[in-house]
Amino acid sequence: MKKILVLTRFRGEYEPRRLAEEAIKLGYQVDKVNYEHVRIGVSKLGKPIVDLGTGNKLDEYDLIIPRAATKRGGESMLGVKSVILEYVEKIRTQDNTSDSKEIKVINGESFKFFPLMGKLEQGLLLAEAGLPVIPFVSFRGQRGWKRYLEILGKRKGEFIPVMVKARFGSHGKNVKLAETMLRLNKLALKYSEGDVLIQPVLRVRRWYRVLVLNGQILGMMKHRQKDKFQVISQQEELSRIKPKFTKEQMADLERLSLAAVKVVKADFAGLDVAWDEETKQWRIFEVNRTAQFKWFEKAFPEVNVASEMVM
CATH class of the missing domain: 3.40.50.20 (Rossmann fold)
Known part of the structure; x- marks a missing residue:
């Protein structure tokens, strides 16, 4: 047995x-x-x-x-x-x-x-492999925040909104939008310990959760980007976008997902991959090697993820 x-x-x-x-x-x-x-x-x-x-x-x-x-x-x-x-x-x-x-x-x-793989490690590995990820800078603790804020303070022009993320997190937890310098300073107090990533705010309307097992795509579940991850000035514009992708673009999404899983040497993973409306390309948000699949199975009863994993 x-x-x-x-x-x-x-x-x-x-x-x-x-x-x-x-x-x-x-x-x-x-x-x-x-x-x-x-x-x-x-x-x-x-x-x-x-x-x-x-x-x-x-x-x-x-x-x-x-x-x-x-x-x-x-x-x-x-x-x-x-x-x-x-x-x-x-x-x-x-x-x-x-x-x-x-x-x-x-x-x-x-x-x-890779016993421990957060957003930092993933970003570097995937970028090194030539795969499209979100640009980011990272630092740690109060000293890192002080240096980063000092650099921003010397820049001329209007403040450019950014996303502030903890090194680890899921379901959008520990991800905050800073639309103003005042908001960023408040987040600096909240994220004063541990590693922090600062990323630009991408113009995203549609992203997919892609499940991969043993080099095969099990399925792709589409999602709409939440307003809380978009600057107010872009929300109305993005809400009017009705994403439609060509067969070539969807095939590129599959190719990109399989390539990313191969980079991290995984048999099973759930990937979050988004369409960047600014650059018109897919960008990898995250590769999760212990991805949950509850809502995937409920949305697609014909895809038995658990059975595929134990066979």
């Missing part, structure tokens, strides 16, 4: 539940394990111990699906996740006989090369 391990921070979350449902339908055994419940140690013989609390050892699983190891306001379990994946890699290299069982880890190579 095929055995599947789902590592997560939230066993009751939609995605772990759906993965388990589909695995059971296929006759597989599935264990959902919270990172917090994994016990790591060293035996008296000096051997590493990774106790999942399931009664199964790591090398007994055929497929491992690591979900996010961090959560807002909670302790990061990234160290536990990295240790588990490294242990699986050791098992692979030590047991490489022809009849040995292969353990597949979704996004295993990506997590190995």
Whole structure:
């Protein structure tokens, strides 16, 4: 019987539940394990111990699906996740006989090369690969803000609105629009700790959430850019735009999405890609390696993301 391990921070979350449902339908055994419940140690013989609390050892699983190891306001379990994946890699290299069982880890190579990947790392990697992303500058803490605001203060002309983003975040959280210098100074107080990205405000009416698995597009879900991410002077103009894309433009969206996933060495990812009305091109907003797919499955019942992942 095929055995599947789902590592997560939230066993009751939609995605772990759906993965388990589909695995059971296929006759597989599935264990959902919270990172917090994994016990790591060293035996008296000096051997590493990774106790999942399931009664199964790591090398007994055929497929491992690591979900996010961090959560807002909670302790990061990234160290536990990295240790588990490294242990699986050791098992692979030590047991490489022809009849040995292969353990597949979704996004295993990506997590190995890039254990922690925020907007900073993504932006640099994708830009280095020649893919269109949003230009940005970044800095950290009060000293970074002081230097940035001093530079802005020396510039002549009107203030150009910008987006202020934290290094990590989802669903538009920790993303704020600064239309005035006064607003930017207030945000400087709010984001006084941690890494911050400053980006131009793009003229965007339509963006897509694209799901990719094993080099194939599972589907693309269109979204309208929210007004809170647009300057007031552009909102009326953008509201009149009725986006229509040619087959060539949609094919370019698919090509770009697949190329981005390849750059970050991922098997599975959800990408946010927007159409820039100013430059008339697609721009990658984000690549999420532990993307949620709840609303995708609800919007497109014919696309069974969970089943595709566990097969």
